[in-house]
Amino acid sequence: xxxxxxxxxxxxxxxxxxxxxxxxxxxxxxxxxxxxxxxxxxxxxxxxxxxxxxxxxxxxxxxxxxxxxxxxxxxxxxxxxxxxxxxxxxxxxxxxxxxxxxxxxxxxxxxxxx
Amino acid sequence: xxxxxxxxxxxxxxxxxxxxxxxxxxxxxxxxxxxxxxxxxxxxxxxxxxxxxxxxxxxxxxxxxxxxxxxxxxxxxxxxxxxxxxxxxxxxxxxxxxxxxxxxxxxxxxx
Numbered sequence: 205x206x207x208x209x210x211x212x213x214x215x216x217x218x219x220x221x222x223x224x225x226x227x228x229x230x231x232x233x234x235x236x237x238x239x240x241x242x243x244x245x246x247x248x249x250x251x252x253x254x255x256x257x258x259x260x261x262x263x264x265x266x267x268x269x270x271x272x273x274x275x276x277x278x279x280x281x282x283x284x285x286x287x288x289x290x291x292x293x294x295x296x297x298x299x300x301x302x303x304x305x306x307x308x309x310x311x312x313x314x315x316x317x318x
Numbered sequence: 319x320x321x322x323x324x325x326x327x328x329x330x331x332x333x334x335x336x337x338x339x340x341x342x343x344x345x346x347x348x349x350x351x352x353x354x355x356x357x358x359x360x361x362x363x364x365x366x367x368x369x370x371x372x373x374x375x376x377x378x379x380x381x382x383x384x385x386x387x388x389x390x391x392x393x394x395x396x397x398x399x400x401x402x403x404x405x406x407x408x409x410x411x412x413x414x415x416x417x418x419x420x421x422x423x424x425x426x427x428x429x
Contacts, residue, residue, distance in 0.1 A: 246419045246420055246421035246422045248419075249417075260416075262416065301415060302415070303409075303411065303417050304348070304366070304368070304414070306351075306363045307351070307408070311360050
């Protein structure tokens with residue numbers, strides 16, 4: 205069953221703690237993306253990676269970090285430096301990394317920082 | 319950077335009425351994509367438009383790309399409760415390596 209998995213679906217953390225969100229894909233896609241979604245804000249790009257061991261900042265990268273050690277995995281760490289981390293986080297992938305390709309999304313992780 | 323404005327932000331209709339959402343850019347676009355996100359779900363690709371003046375149809379949904387490739391619209395004829403959700407347009411960033419999403423139009427339908 206091919207697709208993108210994100211775990212967990214719901215995540216609760218205390219303020220000041222770092223937290224890592226998982227994103228795995230078995231579509232053999234080259235590029236992977238992280239978005240943050242807040243009510244009324246649409247999807248805002250955090251980081252993306254077009255190839256293994258390389259990634260670029262999106263529009264709201266501050267307070268986040270990523271790694272791309274394997275093609276199928278692109279974990280996102282929300283650090284304590286992120287001022288307002290409570291949000292819905294979506295991971296996506298594209299086959300070749302060109303923006304003309306279809307973007308496939310995972311089911312998302314809803315992070316709540318208490 | 320690349321930006322795209324989407325209006326309206328919210329729209330409520332009675333079942334059977336039509337619905338349209340618009341996406342506008344100040345720059346010429348190479349392509350535009352449309353996605354739908356059901357409540358509690360994740361965005362799902364609907365369609366991509368690449369040619370000036372292009373019109374594509376998917377059952378009750380009609381997608382248009384403006385002649386100047388600076389705007390696009392999604393029109394739903396005779397809405398149904400299954401059309402509920404948020405519709406996003408998305409355009410390529412300047413490098414062509416990522417998508418920039420509009421803020422979306424959230425459609426609610428009452429029966």
